[in-house]
Structure formats: structure tokens, C-alpha cells
Amino acid sequence: MKWTVPRLSYKLPPTIAQIPKSGRPGQEISVTGFIRSVRRQKRVSFAVISDGSNASGLQAVFANSSLVDNLTNGASARFSGKLVESPGKKQDLELAVDQVEVLGACDAATYPIQKQTLSVEHLRNNLHLRSRTTRTGAMLRMRSQLMKSMFLYFDSQGFQFTHTPILTSNDAEGAGETFSIADDPEEPFFGRPAHLTVSAQLHLEALMAGLSRVYTLSPCFRAEHSQTNRHLAEFWMLEAEWIDASREGVQGLCSLVEDSLKALAADIVAGEPFSALWDTHKDDTRRQAILACLDAAPWRRMTYSDAVEHLIASGVQFEHTPTWGSGLQSEHEKWLAEQFVAGPVFVTDYPKSLKPFYMMENDDGKTVACFDLLVPHVGELVGGSVREARPDVLKAKMEAAGVSGKEYEWYQQLREFGGAPHVGYGMGFERLVSWLSGIENVRECVAMPRWSGKMLL
Numbered sequence: 001m002k003w004t005v006p007r008l009s010y011k012l013p014p015t016i017a018q019i020p021k022s023g024r025p026g027q028e029i030s031v032t033g034f035i036r037s038v039r040r041q042k043r044v045s046f047a048v049i050s051d052g053s054n055a056s057g058l059q060a061v062f063a064n065s066s067l068v069d070n071l072t073n074g075a076s077a078r079f080s081g082k083l084v085e086s087p088g089k090k091q092d093l094e095l096a097v098d099q100v101e102v103l104g105a106c107d108a109a110t111y112p113i114q115k116q117t118l119s120v121e122h123l124r125n126n127l128h129l130r131s132r133t134t135r136t137g138a139m140l141r142m143r144s145q146l147m148k149s150m151f152l153y154f155d156s157q158g159f160q161f162t163h164t165p166i167l168t169s170n171d172a173e174g175a176g177e178t179f180s181i182a183d184d185p186e187e188p189f190f191g192r193p194a195h196l197t198v199s200a201q202l203h204l205e206a207l208m209a210g211l212s213r214v215y216t217l218s219p220c221f222r223a224e225h226s227q228t229n230r231h232l233a234e235f236w237m238l239e240a241e242w243i244d245a246s247r248e249g250v251q252g253l254c255s256l257v258e259d260s261l262k263a264l265a266a267d268i269v270a271g272e273p274f275s276a277l278w279d280t281h282k283d284d285t286r287r288q289a290i291l292a293c294l295d296a297a298p299w300r301r302m303t304y305s306d307a308v309e310h311l312i313a314s315g316v317q318f319e320h321t322p323t324w325g326s327g328l329q330s331e332h333e334k335w336l337a338e339q340f341v342a343g344p345v346f347v348t349d350y351p352k353s354l355k356p357f358y359m360m361e362n363d364d365g366k367t368v369a370c371f372d373l374l375v376p377h378v379g380e381l382v383g384g385s386v387r388e389a390r391p392d393v394l395k396a397k398m399e400a401a402g403v404s405g406k407e408y409e410w411y412q413q414l415r416e417f418g419g420a421p422h423v424g425y426g427m428g429f430e431r432l433v434s435w436l437s438g439i440e441n442v443r444e445c446v447a448m449p450r451w452s453g454k455m456l457l
């Protein structure tokens, strides 16, 4: 789907990123932005203005140096003048400023965003100003671009974007990691138990039962104490559910996930945020590795049982010895994706004891029809499964998992009233950003992270 811009009667002035397209030398324009740096020289002065629309900002030149007298780093201002060809190599056009209006002053001495204090920790303590930095700005633009590409991909496959609730009476994963919404868990929601959703999956399955192919991008909340670089207490998850009438099962699921990620990534690697984030990376091999994933060659697939065999045969002294029946630890996932395959790898058919109640059991009676997609430097990026569609089997599984009762009757009914074979998956949005941007910690892949014990602003 291509969105053609309708005739607009009200149009905002171009952003800095739009200038190369819409601007030409000699044109009079006004630009509003934040001052990133000011360089005062005897005859002329310079400033770099950023409005967050690209990484480089716009160079402003002042023939009248008194115009920069009140300009300090961080201040916001409106600059008016003429676009001129730039003698510098970094940009084609610069702005010869003849008028400045400071919109919001900034005390440079106490401004927390200083070139010499941009440590990750310092920025985490100044989240309200973090979007001023080039890296966070580029990360946020990458998120925005991902959303757009994602909408286009799912639209092309006939999926409907849907909204699912945040407040819920059930624990979709049955893992007991939900946040209760009040101090008194007995009385949180008008006398009924209520939680913040851990996954939209169950609600999405209900919408799938009417719309056939649905997806959502929703905040999810998990009360887990993990302090790793890939866990957040509040994160965004892309989730999709669709009818699988031809029963392609896990293989079809993996194919859709791979295809959609290749489509998304192809769009992203061509974009400005991707270059902005990778151009400053010392080691280019990771960028090359991402580009290599976009090749036509299918990503590797292996069963959990094979993965465990490979881990054992590797002879590597893992902290946790790999054994059939125990979960793959992050060190195992990383070895598989980084050393063994050196690229994304689908691991399928995990032991049923490791996975939630909603997954369909395989004929072997030991494993379930599911997959995890592991990618280098992140580990698990996506997880999905064939959903159990047989009402009696589901009921028994839910009882065994302790997630039965009134709160879940509707979920069982979905199987009784025209339940169709269906599949679905979930992908952590911050992990996707981490993989594509090379930003190590998911806390830097969302504007205002919340993690175990930390919630500033």
C-alpha cells in the first residue's frame, strides 16, 4: 500500500531532514531547533541546530556574530535566513542566518547534556533530556520507521491492526509474573482481581476468531527481577495471530516471521537512523552480519533436541551444562546464533514442560509445536507456536497449569464455537531495535525504560 499525500490546506514548515528535498540555494526559510554547539570566530560564527529529524542537524552561519551572543547549547531558537551552498564537505546546504529568536533559554553551565558527560548511566538519570542526544534521537526515529514498515508489511498480507486491553483479569503466560494494579491484590479493580497484561496473545486469539488475521503492538508488563540487558518491566510486543487452515504449523510460522523480518530490515537498513547508528560503530562486522541476513538464503532451522546435541558436542564449558529438558540459557542461545550458525536460527519443538499451556502438543507426546528465533547479540527475539485448538486437550492442559477457572472460560469457548487451527507469535520490539541498531541494552532502545526497581519520570 502506498499512501499518497492528499492536498493539504495546512502544512507545517519543513523539518531539517526535509530541507535537502524541498530547499534550494537562495531560498528564505525559518528553522526551529535546539542548539547543539556554537563556534564563535572573529569574522563569522557557526552553530549546529538540531530538531531531531536527522542526526547531522543543520549548520547555521552568522556573518553578524552578535546574533550568537545569547545562544547557548541546549537553548531552543528560531533561525531565519537564506539557504546557501556549503563550502564544507559535511553538508550541501547551510543556513546564512540574519535573524534569531530565542524561544527557550538554557543555562549552559547546568545543562545536563554535555559532551563530556554522555555516559549511559548519566543519560539514564536524565531520561527527560535523553532524546536530545544523537544516539537516542536516531533510535527513536528507527522505532518510528519500524512501525511504518511493520504496518505496510502486515497490510500487504491482509492482517488487521487491532488494539487489545492493558488491564486484564488473566495471566496469559501462566507464569505468575503479572503486576497487580493496586496495593491490595484482593480489591484492585472494583472488587475484582486485575493485572497489567503480560502478553496480548489470548485477547488477540479472540479477535482472530472474528477477523482471521490480526496483529497488534502493545505495551506488556512483566514483574521479573532480571537485571539483564534484554529485560524490561514494561516493553512493547508485536504479536500476530492467524488461521492456519492448511496446517503448515511451525514451518509456516517461521516462514512468515522470516519474511516479515527481512522486509522490515530491508527497509530499515536503507534508512537514515540505521546509518546514523552504525556509522559511528567501531566494529562494522555486526552491520555486515545484519546485511547478510537479508540475503535470499533461508535462515537455519533446527529442533530443540538437535540444538541441545550441538551444544553438548561443542565441548564448550558452559556455566549451565546443556541437558535435554532444561531451558536454553542465554549463553546457549548466544553460542547457537553467534558461533554455531553465525546468523538468525529458528529453534523448534521445545519440551512441553518448558512452555505455556496454550501450545499444541506434538505427536511424540514430549514436545510442543513452537519456535524461538535466536539472533546474534540479542538471543531470543521472537517466540511463537501452533495454538492448541482441541477444547478437551486445552482444558486439561489449563487445569494442569493452574490457569483454569471462570477468568479463562471465554478462552476455552473460542475452541468450542468455530475454533479454527491457528498460529501466532510475539516479538519484543526493543529487542528488535537492539538487534538492528547495535545498541547493547534494551534500556537504551525505548525512550523511558522501566526495569526492575527503576522508574524515573
Ligand SMILES: NC(=O)C[C@H](N)C(=O)O
Residues within 6 Å of the ligand: 172, 173, 198, 199, 200, 201, 239, 240, 383, 384, 385, 424, 425, 426, 427
Ligand atoms: N504472542 C506470543 O506468541 C508471545 C507469547 N505469548 C509470549 O508472551 O512470549
